[in-house]
Amino acid sequence: MTITPHTIREALALPPGGDPARRLPKDVLAEHGAAHAADRKLIDKAIERLDWWATLSPTTIGVAAAADDDRPVPAIQLLALTARAEPTQRLLTIIHRAIPVPIILLTALPGGAGTRVSFAPLRRAERIGDKMVVERLVVAPDCTDAAEPATAAFIASLAVPALPRLNLRLLYDGLVERAEALEIARLTGQPFRLVDDPAARREALARYREAEAAWLAARAAAKREKALAKQIALGAEVRQLRSQVDEILQQLED
Template sequence: MSLLVSALDLPTSCRVDQRVPKKMLAENGAATSADKRLINDSIEEIQWLAALKPNTVGVSEYSDDQREYLEVAVLSITARYAPQGEGANATNKPVNTTRLAELVHRAVPYPVLLLLAAPQGLFLSLAHKCSAQNEVGKVVLDGEPATVKVALDLTAKYPFVQALALPRQPQANFLALYQGWMDCLTAWEAMQYTGSFTMTETPAQAVTRRSALHRCRDLDVQIASLRSAASKEKQIARQVAANLEIKALLAERQQVATDI
């Protein structure tokens, strides 16, 4: 995690470096007993690393009818295995990193860049926010958080690491800056399909890439499901039909991947 914190190149003017009690997260982000259990059992430590504000990083606030980006919070969480069962039968339960990241984004009223170190790997997570339609003054998530697993063998010279630096993000306002980090995560996900890390050059290209990635993920789920069903199918005709459908989906996936 220290490599990614350094890679962000955050100025000392915005650093907070303050521990946050997980009780605060449980009170503000956990709507159910299962969520509270996830927070209490899985989190080892929460650190508020930095508060990006106009007077600390020289970037302007953003405001329109749907959202206010007055500042951006940078947080880190160290998570641990949650024990399941008791005594000799106790096992280590994997951390639900997707849900944990979502709870953090819901609990903090500002957009968050979250660094999450869990037993199963290192994750980065971001989520756009907007005003709630039915409750004045309330902020909600604008779509699902983007939570991606990052390779542990990255070096300071890796393009993805270099791309995260704060000075490399758009500086027009906090919405543009935050979207710059979001595009970094999208480029990392795209690399899993293309084999190389490249940033998009225009907002339109970024939108096209995100749409293509979403469609490819959906197609991968469908293909995996069909393959599983086909392997269990005993009727030849249905096996043939499933294989033809898989072939068509693979062709579509190959075509969609050209936009990544």
């Protein structure tokens, strides 16, 4: 069964009721999320529609707001994006940046190919106190097959009543942790699982991405190189970087 944004919404197990869903105009994204004309063109080209589905707040789910000076979370918004074209990381960042509170963005991929779930913790801008900026974009691997074990476990872990409930920031962090856990499960082939120290695993995941990018760049350079001596040197570098990638991957499996 193909996973849709509605599948994820049901998995969140939000309280019944609430305001009806409503469509958000693209002008909102262009005004608050687009940095230049290319962003506005991307919004027009890639977005079929964007809908607001729900607000997670102290009133709606009974979890206190987070009043942190740098990273306040008064509410979390649930939005559904219908993508007309492949939703790039740039497009997802624009959407997350346009809303002044953290959002859970459920993107229906073109052609009914599944759903992409993304998150973006926010912090106050250093020079503009009332402006929130994206601290980092976290995109879970695409959810396409509900029967795939790691995907099924990820979806089952999203129920809001089972997430950290001390405050909304910790609840949102719990969702981010689950997205990262799904990525690691896909990378390692291991079962989906949460860990006691998600920050350490996040750091290892960042090192893996950096090492993999360096390995891919070195491998591409080696394929382009014509001089034999440089090919040999680059080949040695490729092997060394591959060893680093495998070492970090082993750490992620533990």
